[in-house]
Amino acid sequence: MTIAKQMDFRSNLKKYFDMAFSGEPVIIPRKENRNVVILSEKEYKAMEKARNNEAYLKMLEESERQLREGKVIEKTMEELLAMEDE
Numbered sequence: 001m002t003i004a005k006q007m008d009f010r011s012n013l014k015k016y017f018d019m020a021f022s023g024e025p026v027i028i029p030r031k032e033n034r035n036v037v038i039l040s041e042k043e044y045k046a047m048e049k050a051r052n053n054e055a056y057l058k059m060l061e062e063s064e065r066q067l068r069e070g071k072v073i074e075k076t077m078e079e080l081l082a083m084e085d086e
Helices: 006-011 013-021 041-068 077-085
Strands: 026-028 036-038
Touching: 006 013, 006 026, 013 026, 013 036
Parallel strands: none
Antiparallel strands: 026 036
8 A cells, every 4th residue: 555645646646546556555645534545446346346245245144034033924926916917
């Protein structure tokens, strides 16, 4: 991980973009701790995928808990087909 001052970052955009693209995140400190991190799109997509997978797994765990506790609704095929027409 690299930390770059704002002025240096502005002067050397290509250098820091190339670093991020090669997998090294670049942090640009800002006032009031409003820092910015530059990542490659590949890194960003990997983080998004992990976050989405985590949310999906939590949803599955909740569904499994509800099933174990008997919190289910049973419908016949006829009832489901009737709901389709509504």
